[in-house]
Amino acid sequence: MRVYNFSAGPSMLPLEVLQEAGKQITDYEGSGMSVMELSHRGKVYEPIHNECISLVRELMNIDDTYDVLLVQGGASTQFEAVPLNLLKKGRADYVVTGNFSKKAYKEACKYGDIRLVASSEDAGYTYIPKVTRKDFRDDIDYVHITENNTIFGTKWHYTPDCGAPLVSDMSSCIMSEVADVNKYALIYAGAQKNLAPAGVTLVIVKKDLLGNEMAICPTMLKYSTQAKDNSLYNTPPCWPIYIMMLNMRYLKKMGGVPAMEKINREKAAMLYDFIDNSSFYTNKVNPEDRSIMNVPFVSPSAELDAKFIKEAEAAGLVSLKGHRLAGGMRASIYNAMPVEGVKALIDFMKKFETENK
Numbered sequence: 001m002r003v004y005n006f007s008a009g010p011s012m013l014p015l016e017v018l019q020e021a022g023k024q025i026t027d028y029e030g031s032g033m034s035v036m037e038l039s040h041r042g043k044v045y046e047p048i049h050n051e052c053i054s055l056v057r058e059l060m061n062i063d064d065t066y067d068v069l070l071v072q073g074g075a076s077t078q079f080e081a082v083p084l085n086l087l088k089k090g091r092a093d094y095v096v097t098g099n100f101s102k103k104a105y106k107e108a109c110k111y112g113d114i115r116l117v118a119s120s121e122d123a124g125y126t127y128i129p130k131v132t133r134k135d136f137r138d139d140i141d142y143v144h145i146t147e148n149n150t151i152f153g154t155k156w157h158y159t160p161d162c163g164a165p166l167v168s169d170m171s172s173c174i175m176s177e178v179a180d181v182n183k184y185a186l187i188y189a190g191a192q193k194n195l196a197p198a199g200v201t202l203v204i205v206k207k208d209l210l211g212n213e214m215a216i217c218p219t220m221l222k223y224s225t226q227a228k229d230n231s232l233y234n235t236p237p238c239w240p241i242y243i244m245m246l247n248m249r250y251l252k253k254m255g256g257v258p259a260m261e262k263i264n265r266e267k268a269a270m271l272y273d274f275i276d277n278s279s280f281y282t283n284k285v286n287p288e289d290r291s292i293m294n295v296p297f298v299s300p301s302a303e304l305d306a307k308f309i310k311e312a313e314a315a316g317l318v319s320l321k322g323h324r325l326a327g328g329m330r331a332s333i334y335n336a337m338p339v340e341g342v343k344a345l346i347d348f349m350k351k352f353e354t355e356n357k
């Protein structure tokens with residue numbers, strides 16, 4: 001029996017995608033081999049790889065001035081790849097809005113003159129700072145933000161005017177709502193939230209930024225290496241890329257990112273409305289900065305939180321435990337979470353409230 005999996009990542013994938021992969025798991029399109037067994041330089045794998053990349057371009061409206069790369073190491077490796085590739089003058093500004101952006105900032109500090117422009121750590125990362133052009137230094141290589149803060153449930157709902165190339169970690173919101181790629185110089189995302197199983201990382205980078213990497217930049221981390229070889233410099237994670245390709249096909253069939261955004265907004269609105277109208281549950285995030293992907297909430301006590309998580313699991317609503325840094329509960333409602341899953345969660349929340357008030 002399938003459960004509703006509210007995990008922040010790895011997270012749910014559409015059932016149809018899993019079933020399609022399952023059907024061909026031992027014999028992909030008559031090749032007599034599993035995709036897991038295919039040579040990454042062979043005729044059978046090649047179309048999978050290229051279709052994955054071209055569907056990403058199509059779904060996100062990415063023009064030819066950008067390279068679309070499929071790399072390894074997760075979003076965390078991008079924390080260092082970004083400065084190693086983009087620090088030309090040696091200066092960048094960071095806005096810290098959660099644990100992941102703090103890690104990205106710390107990693108970058110090893111490689112140049114990195115300034116912390118603003119942080120919402122003072123308020124437990126419950127808001128997105130309002131930053132304007134004057135907050136950023138002139139003459140910097142780039143500005144880094146974390147678009148959606150997976151652990152704390154906040155999202156940038158505006159694009160900062162920073163006067164420099166904008167780099168965004170979109171791991172937990174990629175393709176959840178329409179994003180204008182042209183506003184960014186570089187977007188990266190670990191796949192295991194909204195795209196694919198863990199193992200592949202998507203990088204979308206403006207071509208004119210490539211080729212200026214620091215001398216110490218490892219060959220494997222150079223975007224120019226991966227761009228030149230169509231992300232086949234070394235063995236790519238063929239299986240996650242295959243599932244990602246199937247998921248991109250599925251997303252296209254469902255109406256693409258605009259259709260997904262509509263459903264995602266409905267799901268999030270339902271859950272936030274319920275929480276806001278309840279005297280039992282609380283979401284501590286500044287309402288205008290709320291994420292539509294990750295919804296953290298608490299009950300009146302830590303004891304009740306623990307009871308909630310346990311009983312929810314028994315009811316087929318799993319992985320609702322909040323991150324250890326945030327506590328309480330967190331419902332991650334990515335693209336693959338159906339509306340019915342959110343409704344089932346709200347029904348359970350009502351029942352739990354009645355029984356424990």
Ligand SMILES: *Cc1c(COP(=O)(O)O)cnc(C)c1O
Pocket residue numbers: 009073074075076077100146148149150169170171172190191193
């Ligand atoms: C999950 C996540 C990461 C870390 O991703 P890995 O692929 O595990 O390295 C980084 N940033 C954000 C916003 C995330 O949600």
